Amino acid sequence: NIVIGFFLFRFFDILKPPPSRQSERLKGGLGVVMDDVVAGVYANILLQIIARVLL
Numbered sequence: 001n002i003v004i005g006f007f008l009f010r011f012f013d014i015l016k017p018p019p020s021r022q023s024e025r026l027k028g029g030l031g032v033v034m035d036d037v038v039a040g041v042y043a044n045i046l047l048q049i050i051a052r053v054l055l
Helices: 002-015 029-054
Strands: none
Touching: 002 029
């Protein structure tokens, strides 16, 4: 699960689906952090769906 979660996070971090792209425009370090938070949320949602379907 951890490895799949990591790759999902990297996928969404590189892809930058909305609102990740918009959050990246925030000033200072907040934009960098929020971009990663949004990617993590997307990865978590997809990982939870995968876990429910396969288990």
